[in-house]
Amino acid sequence: MSSRLDTYRILVAGDEELGFSFCVKLLDRTLADPRELAKKSLEKPWPEDEWTKHTTVSKDGNITTLELDLELHGPWGWELYNALEPKDYFRRFAGVILCADPTREHLPSQLSNLIDSVNIHVGHSLPTIIIVDRSRKLVKGQTDALRKIAEVLGLPIFFIRLNTGENIEKAFKSLADEIFLKETS
Numbered sequence: 001m002s003s004r005l006d007t008y009r010i011l012v013a014g015d016e017e018l019g020f021s022f023c024v025k026l027l028d029r030t031l032a033d034p035r036e037l038a039k040k041s042l043e044k045p046w047p048e049d050e051w052t053k054h055t056t057v058s059k060d061g062n063i064t065t066l067e068l069d070l071e072l073h074g075p076w077g078w079e080l081y082n083a084l085e086p087k088d089y090f091r092r093f094a095g096v097i098l099c100a101d102p103t104r105e106h107l108p109s110q111l112s113n114l115i116d117s118v119n120i121h122v123g124h125s126l127p128t129i130i131i132v133d134r135s136r137k138l139v140k141g142q143t144d145a146l147r148k149i150a151e152v153l154g155l156p157i158f159f160i161r162l163n164t165g166e167n168i169e170k171a172f173k174s175l176a177d178e179i180f181l182k183e184t185s
Contacts, residue, residue: 006064006066007066009092010095010096010175011071011090011097012096012099014044018038019097020038021037022097024037024038050071052069052070055068068172086117089104097175108141115153115155125169130157132160136182
């Protein structure tokens with residue numbers, strides 16, 4: 001058996017600020033306000049930040065460690081996207097984290113369109129989760145609306161808190177488990 005870790009690339013798409021913040025908080029729980037770091041980094045044409053997270057998963061009593069490389073699909077991502085065929089761009093990924101901003105007027109169609117694009121170009125569905133930041137106050141009815149969107153799309157939704165780190169590890173672990181189960185079945 002090889003000591004090399006299984007490595008999988010994760011597409012982090014949707015609300016770029018939330019995606020960036022999620023990635024940095026996932027790797028550094030001591031950050032008090034990851035959104036400030038995200039705002040500063042996203043001002044640059046191409047963030048130099050790359051994130052790799054190792055996580056342990058198990059199936060049928062077998063425990064293994066996965067290396068998951070998180071790749072933020074931001075405006076600079078279009079440079080790579082346009083250089084490759086869309087199918088080649090999306091086929092690089094083993095899973096998707098959709099970062100939902102509940103204030104976006106067309107959020108359900110935006111999420112649906114992204115999932116459809118990935119599925120069409122990859123040829124099958126990828127393990128996917130939706131995350132929402134509960135650190136920011138949601139207006140009445142937004143939580144139920146977000147749950148409804150997730151239900152319609154058939155995806156798990158995780159309400160995380162960037163300020164405290166609540167549910168961040170749980171959301172990530174859920175996606176890692178899904179990827180591992182799909183790869184080993």
